[in-house]
Amino acid sequence: MSNLSSTWFQGIKKIKTDNDFVQQQASLGTLLDQGLPVDSEDPQGRTALQMLFAKPSPSVRAANWLLDKGADPDRVTDLRLSISDLYPQTGDSAEQLQDKQYRAAPYLALMAAHEARYGAEQGVVDSHYYQQIFQKALATRQRIEALKACFTDLPLGYRLCTTAIKHPWQSHWGGLPWLPSKAPAPALAPELRLLCQLHFDALAGPHPLPSTGLLQVFVDPEALEVAAQDPSGDPRCHHQPLTVLYWPELPASPSDWQPMAQWQLRGSECRLSDLPPGELQAISWQPRRQLDGQHLDAQMATLPAHLRPDAKALDDELQSYDFGLLPQLGSLSQEYLPKGHLPLLHLLHQSYGRLLLSLPAQALAGQHSDWQGLVLTRSYD
Numbered sequence: 001m002s003n004l005s006s007t008w009f010q011g012i013k014k015i016k017t018d019n020d021f022v023q024q025q026a027s028l029g030t031l032l033d034q035g036l037p038v039d040s041e042d043p044q045g046r047t048a049l050q051m052l053f054a055k056p057s058p059s060v061r062a063a064n065w066l067l068d069k070g071a072d073p074d075r076v077t078d079l080r081l082s083i084s085d086l087y088p089q090t091g092d093s094a095e096q097l098q099d100k101q102y103r104a105a106p107y108l109a110l111m112a113a114h115e116a117r118y119g120a121e122q123g124v125v126d127s128h129y130y131q132q133i134f135q136k137a138l139a140t141r142q143r144i145e146a147l148k149a150c151f152t153d154l155p156l157g158y159r160l161c162t163t164a165i166k167h168p169w170q171s172h173w174g175g176l177p178w179l180p181s182k183a184p185a186p187a188l189a190p191e192l193r194l195l196c197q198l199h200f201d202a203l204a205g206p207h208p209l210p211s212t213g214l215l216q217v218f219v220d221p222e223a224l225e226v227a228a229q230d231p232s233g234d235p236r237c238h239h240q241p242l243t244v245l246y247w248p249e250l251p252a253s254p255s256d257w258q259p260m261a262q263w264q265l266r267g268s269e270c271r272l273s274d275l276p277p278g279e280l281q282a283i284s285w286q287p288r289r290q291l292d293g294q295h296l297d298a299q300m301a302t303l304p305a306h307l308r309p310d311a312k313a314l315d316d317e318l319q320s321y322d323f324g325l326l327p328q329l330g331s332l333s334q335e336y337l338p339k340g341h342l343p344l345l346h347l348l349h350q351s352y353g354r355l356l357l358s359l360p361a362q363a364l365a366g367q368h369s370d371w372q373g374l375v376l377t378r379s380y381d
Helices: 003-013 016-031 048-053 060-068 079-084 094-120 127-148 221-228 297-302 311-320
Strands: 154-162 179-180 193-199 214-219 239-243 243-247 257-261 282-289 339-347 354-361 377-380
Touching: 003 016, 003 048, 016 060, 048 060, 048 094, 079 354, 094 127, 094 257, 127 311, 221 239, 221 377
Parallel strands: none
Antiparallel strands: 154 282, 179 257, 193 214, 214 243, 239 377, 339 354, 354 377
């Protein structure tokens, strides 16, 4: 590899953000002016464009610059897979949509350059289609938020998002429970396993949940499987009482607590679609104000026409409230809710059906909530 080529790839390797590219742009441009081909290959046979798109979040400025300099877009593959990971979801906030749109920009630029150079692939959606999807999702979210701004007392629900595990008190599904290693140790039956834990300190309010503390929810997975196979039971769903530990205060240091592997949940009966199996991830609960689908006409009439969400956008928004923490259950899900209960947590199973945690309505009272009536409903619709 020539000195020019070596310097070129050293500069490309340093580009992780748009700001990195700005710092490298002049020196990289000088190398091209000196005759270095933009599609020069490193010893592994990779071009600069391939190296750039091998990174988790390619710089859009660097991608546009290389493509403008004539880099061959055909050297990069699996574009649509990368874009699908950034596809807008109902419930994404405006900030999340703008972030996805920005991170998708280099892939859309590459796709557009490929179409301009080689022609659009017949029967496959093009870059313009994807660009319209992102723009429409952001406009829809802005209309929904304009409607919510007409209300002052909308209840909060929380959408499940994932984040990295940083400390043992974070909300998570499954995994290892951390418990005090010294007396008083909790008395847990050996057949129980940690279903989930909720870290209330991390929840933005106002809400009817405790403002502090940790809720650890334990399930008997064998009893759950037996109930699922019982021919005399309801084939659509079954209910199982849960064992709960509530810690109103957590220690400043986990030194007197330790992970307890004997209560780790295994098996597939309680796996979630939002949390793929494998490495444990923490749950970050995204707060969102929830509209009441029955009382919107008067407020809609006060909005300018360009800020009124259409019927489909409203329907998608209301349906998204069916899942998460403190959800607003739809009519189908309401059928599975035990009588007199309020839904606490509602999530989709990885393969089929749903998992619903609920408790008696009068039991949910902030710091004074009574968790002993918490029930898991496993439905199979």
